Amino acid sequence: MKKNVLLLFLTTFFILSCSSDSSDDSGDTPAEDTLVGTWVLTDLMIDSSVNDDDLEFGKQIIAFLQGINCDLVTFTFNENSTVISDSKANFLSINVGVGGLDIPCPTESDVVSSLWVLDGDQLTISTEGEGDQIITIQLDGDTLIIPGESIDENNYAGADAVFTRQ
Template sequence: MKKYILLLFYVATIAFSCSEDNNSDDTPAESDGLVGTWLLTDIRIDAGTNDDDLNFAKQILGFLQGIDCELITFTFNESGTLDTDSKVDHLSINVGTGGLDIPCPTEVDEESALWVLNGDQLTISKEGEADEAFTIELDGNTLIVPGESVDANNYAGADAVFTRQ
């Protein structure tokens, strides 16, 4: 189960983390609403979805928020660059007699990429790889990435919710 939870966070990170691409000709389209810093704040699970692993991932994120641990942060810059800070690969979940112990990782993986927003389609450019497009919902200070956009087989019925900081 631990691997599944780490995979969920990893996929959310991979969805937005990319290697640096220095092609400065790409700029965001209609993207003023996305510019800023966003923090993963919730995993929403549809009421009809009964998945213990998704529920456990939501509990882990809630626990980390309770200790002021910022697991994934995206900074969408006006220049069309995306800076990602992620602690996902450094999570350690310990189960003991006192329950769960999940210390906030001190190591952070930092990556940069290019991004373009066209309507509800967010495209992330990776150097040397095909672009990746994701359907997002953007409502003021809330950015939602539907699980189906990341992996229809494993994350159907769940959304990664980011809040503007």
């Protein structure tokens, strides 16, 4: 189970470092301006018809870490079309003790710099040494949603990664 949760966070980091926000074509502000800022993973929404213990456990871990002011995954989209991803997922440690679960906030993180382009709801992330990734996103004000199918269609169908602008 621990391996599956770690895989969930590693996969989330990989895809999220290759994807992020959406656009709003309805206003006078260019779509890219709505994406600029810092976004933090704050929730994992799971479709009510999905019964997956690993997804539920991942949701609980994110909620616990948010409760101790620990940002597991952060994206900073800059006006110059660069995005910096900062993920502590690779350094997550889940300890089981007499008092229950203990999940300390990791002190180390992986930082990746990429380029981003937003066209409608299609976010393209270009990372050196990797192919471009195109992700269909939802952006509603200060909430960014990335479908689980974009992360891993076989394991995260029915779940959405939710990011909140800081």
